[in-house]
Amino acid sequence: MTEPLFLIPLWADLLAVGLGGVQGALFASGFVGQRRLDLLGVVIIGTVVGMGGGLIRDLLLNVELATMQSNWYLLTAVAAALLGMLLANTFQRLNAVIVALDAVVIGLFGAFGTSKALAIGLPEVPAVFVGVCAAVGGSVLRDVFMGLPVAIMHVGSLYAVAAAAGCVVLALSHAFGAPLLAAAIAGLIVTTVIRLLAVLFDISLPEQRALYRRKVAVETSSIPIVRP
Amino acid sequence: MTEPLFLIPLWADLLAVGLGGVQGALFASGFVGQRRLDLLGVVIIGTVVGMGGGLIRDLLLNVELATMQSNWYLLTAVAAALLGMLLANTFQRLNAVIVALDAVVIGLFGAFGTSKALAIGLPEVPAVFVGVCAAVGGSVLRDVFMGLPVAIMHVGSLYAVAAAAGCVVLALSHAFGAPLLAAAIAGLIVTTVIRLLAVLFDISLPEQRALYRRKVAVETSSIPIVRP
Amino acid sequence: MTEPLFLIPLWADLLAVGLGGVQGALFASGFVGQRRLDLLGVVIIGTVVGMGGGLIRDLLLNVELATMQSNWYLLTAVAAALLGMLLANTFQRLNAVIVALDAVVIGLFGAFGTSKALAIGLPEVPAVFVGVCAAVGGSVLRDVFMGLPVAIMHVGSLYAVAAAAGCVVLALSHAFGAPLLAAAIAGLIVTTVIRLLAVLFDISLPEQRALYRRKVAVETSSIPIVRP
Numbered sequence: 222m223t224e225p226l227f228l229i230p231l232w233a234d235l236l237a238v239g240l241g242g243v244q245g246a247l248f249a250s251g252f253v254g255q256r257r258l259d260l261l262g263v264v265i266i267g268t269v270v271g272m273g274g275g276l277i278r279d280l281l282l283n284v285e286l287a288t289m290q291s292n293w294y295l296l297t298a299v300a301a302a303l304l305g306m307l308l309a310n311t312f313q314r315l316n317a318v319i320v321a322l323d324a325v326v327i328g329l330f331g332a333f334g335t336s337k338a339l340a341i342g343l344p345e346v347p348a349v350f351v352g353v354c355a356a357v358g359g360s361v362l363r364d365v366f367m368g369l370p371v372a373i374m375h376v377g378s379l380y381a382v383a384a385a386a387g388c389v390v391l392a393l394s395h396a397f398g399a400p401l402l403a404a405a406i407a408g409l410i411v412t413t414v415i416r417l418l419a420v421l422f423d424i425s426l427p428e429q430r431a432l433y434r435r436k437v438a439v440e441t442s443s444i445p446i447v448r449p
Numbered sequence: 450m451t452e453p454l455f456l457i458p459l460w461a462d463l464l465a466v467g468l469g470g471v472q473g474a475l476f477a478s479g480f481v482g483q484r485r486l487d488l489l490g491v492v493i494i495g496t497v498v499g500m501g502g503g504l505i506r507d508l509l510l511n512v513e514l515a516t517m518q519s520n521w522y523l524l525t526a527v528a529a530a531l532l533g534m535l536l537a538n539t540f541q542r543l544n545a546v547i548v549a550l551d552a553v554v555i556g557l558f559g560a561f562g563t564s565k566a567l568a569i570g571l572p573e574v575p576a577v578f579v580g581v582c583a584a585v586g587g588s589v590l591r592d593v594f595m596g597l598p599v600a601i602m603h604v605g606s607l608y609a610v611a612a613a614a615g616c617v618v619l620a621l622s623h624a625f626g627a628p629l630l631a632a633a634i635a636g637l638i639v640t641t642v643i644r645l646l647a648v649l650f651d652i653s654l655p656e657q658r659a660l661y662r663r664k665v666a667v668e669t670s671s672i673p674i675v676r677p
Numbered sequence: 678m679t680e681p682l683f684l685i686p687l688w689a690d691l692l693a694v695g696l697g698g699v700q701g702a703l704f705a706s707g708f709v710g711q712r713r714l715d716l717l718g719v720v721i722i723g724t725v726v727g728m729g730g731g732l733i734r735d736l737l738l739n740v741e742l743a744t745m746q747s748n749w750y751l752l753t754a755v756a757a758a759l760l761g762m763l764l765a766n767t768f769q770r771l772n773a774v775i776v777a778l779d780a781v782v783i784g785l786f787g788a789f790g791t792s793k794a795l796a797i798g799l800p801e802v803p804a805v806f807v808g809v810c811a812a813v814g815g816s817v818l819r820d821v822f823m824g825l826p827v828a829i830m831h832v833g834s835l836y837a838v839a840a841a842a843g844c845v846v847l848a849l850s851h852a853f854g855a856p857l858l859a860a861a862i863a864g865l866i867v868t869t870v871i872r873l874l875a876v877l878f879d880i881s882l883p884e885q886r887a888l889y890r891r892k893v894a895v896e897t898s899s900i901p902i903v904r905p
Binding site for chain 2: 736737738739794799800801802803805806807817821826827829830837838
């Protein structure tokens with residue numbers, strides 16, 4: 222722990238926030254019509270997904286919230302959410318884009334969370350915990366705000382598993398002497414690849430499937446079939 | 450930033466807590482019968498609405514939680530919630546009271562949040578973010594505790610917009626040299642007036658409408674119309 | 678407040694985490710089949726219940742999160758959740774075990790929360806608030822993650838009342854000169870006994886009843902009774 226305090230470069234943190242914002246807005250845009258999510262609602266979700274991971278990370282570490290120290294975080298999140306919303310019509314057909322973005326976002330937030338925790342001096346196990354919470358926290362907040370079942374509890378286990386695997390690889394390789402940057406890159410790759418493989422292996426999109434199931438359940442209960 | 454650290458006077462903070470407690474209890478009392486919210490449930494919601502904004506503000510600022518430093522916050526919130534519950538029968542008919550109280554509460558929490566953030570030295574954009582989170586945070590927690598759709602996502606956009614407008618006015622006028630107190634008062638007025646105008650312009654109450662809609666949906670699904 | 682800083686012994690904190698983890702996993706296992714909670718979901722709930730109370734406590738106190746300072750917290754929570762899951766088939770028939778564990782867990786988290794707050798120098802009222810939030814916080818998070826109605830709002834009032842009673846006894850006896858350890862033990866006993874008596878007095882299990890009611894409501898709405 223004699224290395225200097227790890228500082229996530231602003232551009233890298235903003236990249237995660239921006240990708241999260243785009244992904245969140247794309248996800249939320251899929252609900253326009255069903256749940257009457259207005260434009261502001263989509264922007265709120267994009268912002269929550271983009272900024273949630275970093276906020277949760279720093280709350281758990283009890284350090285100054287990096288997200289609050291610069292004008293750029295919120296501006297990036299909102300701009301990314303607007304971009305995601307504008308591109309939703311195009312991207313919605315390419316569901317692969319949402320999933321791929323998502324895999325990179327949880328990889329980035331997991332790697333940032335675990336490496337910042339290790340740099341601050343936390344033991345390996347809580348450092349992994351911080352990384353996983355940072356990785357999945359944005360999506361948990363998203364689901365709570367949207368009134369959806371929390372994805373990581375039901376169909377999204379792959380989520381938490383992928384995040385945890387990457388964070389464990391990061392913490393272990395750091396414990397065995399790898400420099401933090403290299404360990405973080407390894408962790409990012411592990412999380413992203415596991416998440417992508419999990420989705421490919423399932424062929425369809427786990428989260429989307431869950432949403433359809435929900436929709437069907439609602440329709441079933443509100444349109445009773447009557448046979449005289 | 451050479452001005453002395455901004456300290457929100459205790460009476461002002463308690464005023465916001467008290468108004469929030471009354472408003473939360475009035476809101477929650479409207480559900481007795483439908484959702485079997487008992488008396489303690491109403492008090493919990495009043496307390497959550499009264500204290501939530503200040504807690505979220507100070508968590509985001511990573512400072513000592515003001516709400517935890519004095520006996521008066523919780524006592525005020527609980528007393529206000531009890532008052533709101535007792536007066537619910539009278540006030541429930543005057544829905545305007547709930548809406549008006551609410552407009553003042555989000556104005557107060559928004560102004561306190563943004564001005565405390567600016568006083569601590571945060572840049573303008575995150576200061577606005579803290580103010581908006583403080584303003585709407587209590588209602589988000591309320592909705593999560595009550596199992597309602599998060600209002601700011603659906604019908605309550607006016608909420609977040611009103612809060613953001615006031616906080617932006619505050620931050621901008623402070624940036625252009627206005628004293629923090631004057632800027633805070635301007636922000637409070639802007640938020641409250643926009644919120645009230647938004648409700649008047651819509652004639653009916655956005656949140657209440659959402660609740661009725663929900664109630665109707667439940668009835669529709671549980672009382673199927675059968676034509677032999 | 679001249680006594681040395683109160684430090685909750687690691688074994689005691691881990692005991693609360695472990696019992697919470699077992700209880701959370703037992704609770705969550707009851708839903709397998711109905712809500713398709715997979716194994717990881719059960720472990721997540723166990724971890725959330727085991728670690729939630731301590732995290733909320735330290736966030737409210739704005740101190741270093743004890744749960745993040747040692748490898749043992751997460752390891753204990755996960756191991757306890759796995760144990761709870763494995764034993765669920767046996768214990769589920771003994772619902773009393775879930776309720777009894779739960780009573781002890783809220784007693785422990787309430788006592789730890791209030792006494793740590795008092796040791797740090799918080800006034801009595803917020804110290805009680807921290808204790809109650811630590812006691813019920815894990816179950817609130819559990820309900821949000823599982824998409825259940827927040828128990829303390831509906832059938833679980835006994836919960837918050839029992840926690841508050843124990844924390845008030847703790848704070849009062851400390852204010853009247855009792856050593857913190859003795860006060861904490863008194864608070865723990867009061868909470869646990871009230872909670873157990875409340876359940877016994879109701880004969881059936883409040884939370885389970887709520888879940889059955891929910892299940893029945895869903896069935897009612899999806900299987901309309903048709904009389905030609």
